Amino acid sequence: MSRDRLPHVVIVGGGFGGMAAARALRNAPVRVTVLDRRNHHLFQPLLYQVATAVLAPGEIASPIRQLLRKQRNTAVGMLEVTGVDVQGRRVLVDYVGDEVQSLSYDYLVLATGVEQNYFGHDEFAPFAPGLKSLGDATTVRARVLRAFETAEVEVDPSRHRDLLTFVLVGAGPTGVELAGALAEMTRMTFRSDFRRIDPTSAHVILIEGGPRILPTFDEELSRKAHERLRSGGVEIRTGTHVEHIDDEGVVVGGERIRSRTIIWTAGVRPSPAGKWLQAPTDRAGRVSVQPDLTVPGRPEVFVVGDTAHLEQDGKPLPGVAQVAMQQGRYVGKVIASRVAGRPAPAPFRYFDKGNLAVIGRNFAILESGRVRLAGFPAWCVWAGIHLAFLPASGNRLIVFGQWAWTYLTRQLGSRLIHEYRGEPPVAQSAGTRMLS
């Protein structure tokens, strides 16, 4: 059978779910096309380390093309998907700005993840970037580093305070990990670098609407994490909401906190996959999928990861990397079985290996089954797991080296502020035929 006659599987999204699906189809008699608007797979759990200048962008991201280069049945397209023609079985893509083109599929896997959610306050975005992409992380890094640089040349003490106050909105794992790393950066790493300011006078404030930080974790562990952050110098305010954000700071419970550096780690919303498919969704907008992860009435369309809604034992599955990876792998198997005419695998079932969150060096919390751990042992597990799961083997060694170096010297590895001028002016182009 020639390659062009093989069933075509289009996977949208090169995150944990999409990559797992592509890999599971490695030996199947299909041709696979992975589409992503970016050229890289991102290891999001370490993104906060790019934002805090410990790791460089290239150490936690690898080109999707490079990761899949040996998988001969798979092509990669750097394209932004704008919709799906479910009837015609075509994915609509945005190419060269103004031309909408399309790609036909036999099987479609949507692994399009989530985006930052400002809960109706998108006007906060310019003042409070989130932390979802490499662009976000280098933006946060530049703002944090520049705040210290500006404070160093500023003589007005009231401005020092504004410049060296960092506000994090939302105390889920990202907010907590970022707070821990920021506090450590100011207290340890920057100590010998500045002449006029005292970096240890920097102030990290973590704001959480709920009653406690890390709400998805066991209460006792959450309390230990709270203690650790507090003793590291982080001010934690729970049970309070951010009412306003502008260029001068945030307003919380009627009080204005002056700050030039605000980071939004409060929440996410699913990609528009539900709208594309006109499929039933939950309240948040996640596509409600069948136990085999297909869309009701569309056995050739699968949705996996953060943008899918599936209940197990009466509770919706959480939006974490593990769920996305297991779902991606499962969908790959389902498609491979169907193509080979084999019976379908049993319905998807998530196996929860546990949860981890890290607070600065030497301290993490871990829950797995009935195990609850806090402190250095949990940190060792955290470090080992994150190194083992980094997607390109070359990076593993470099990240390990970088960590060891930062650990021993207390110097940060990646403290650059540099611009990027973006794309050239685009030539006006006539209509283009596209991949089929």
Next chain:
Amino acid sequence: MSRDRLPHVVIVGGGFGGMAAARALRNAPVRVTVLDRRNHHLFQPLLYQVATAVLAPGEIASPIRQLLRKQRNTAVGMLEVTGVDVQGRRVLVDYVGDEVQSLSYDYLVLATGVEQNYFGHDEFAPFAPGLKSLGDATTVRARVLRAFETAEVEVDPSRHRDLLTFVLVGAGPTGVELAGALAEMTRMTFRSDFRRIDPTSAHVILIEGGPRILPTFDEELSRKAHERLRSGGVEIRTGTHVEHIDDEGVVVGGERIRSRTIIWTAGVRPSPAGKWLQAPTDRAGRVSVQPDLTVPGRPEVFVVGDTAHLEQDGKPLPGVAQVAMQQGRYVGKVIASRVAGRPAPAPFRYFDKGNLAVIGRNFAILESGRVRLAGFPAWCVWAGIHLAFLPASGNRLIVFGQWAWTYLTRQLGSRLIHEYRGEPPVAQSAGTRMLS
């Protein structure tokens, strides 16, 4: 003597010249302030490797603050200098956008280097970025990588040709090194990564106005480099000028070459140091300095590196890193002698250690004294010298590892395309007092 009473040396520019001057003042009874609009020192000789995705930005750049953190008499300010008040002995700096402030000095060292020169055609700039800063290099990298990505999803063969044609304008060391690396990238590294396009069909064209490439090198070596580039697949056009550049390509000698990726490596112009000082300059705008590198009539003002003009044995010194480093070190010594009341050192004399240019892997040309070398031995010298001179010792190991990895696996280390959202909207600020 309290620190505030010590003579204040202001060094503008954290490049090779400025860093050498700062280091030479390490033990002098002065206080030093190094100003740069960027937060990092850049190892420019390897910038072409960032543009061609071999090295990551952080591997050839280090924060100035971090490099000088142990030098206790030295402060670093990330500030853009906008002028000099020579009478009042103050450096004018641009702070928070619209406020011009100033810094007083007892000694001033201008090491402000050069910028890209489009020779009266600044309208070419958006289509043909240069290669002077990390921002330039990541811009070139993104355009080159995106050209391949776009070609992979494009079915019109005439567009393939445009997308995979790379035009380099100017065959000095930067143009030649970039051409060699680009040709290698397309011919070797990308071979297994693409499914639809053949990356080896990519076309690298190097255009030079003069009669030969690498005009500052020995003619025989320049011929060997030419041969090596040609056999690596680079098309070289000498003795011809670029007449026009737009979004569709370049016009050379009346002929249009269609290309989406054009890189300007044709020339540089000095910083406006001459205008700031209202000092005599050469035709290009470099400040004509005395044999002790001071400005005529201003014994407290020094100019070093690419932005200074000094003749030795009847010829102007070249604009290379070695000259800047030796001049920076010399100026540091002159200032230290004056402060200590010791006699002035002998006039500056440049010691030329030789010149190197590299063409892809395994091949370089070298001239030093009467030695002329081309090929693998010269390449080994090149690799050794560049590793030895990288400014942060941590980087040396990483760059060596990255090179070894690329050399053995033929995979590139740093192939990311990612955006950066830049600065937040700035708060309007009242007048600010500045450092004195």
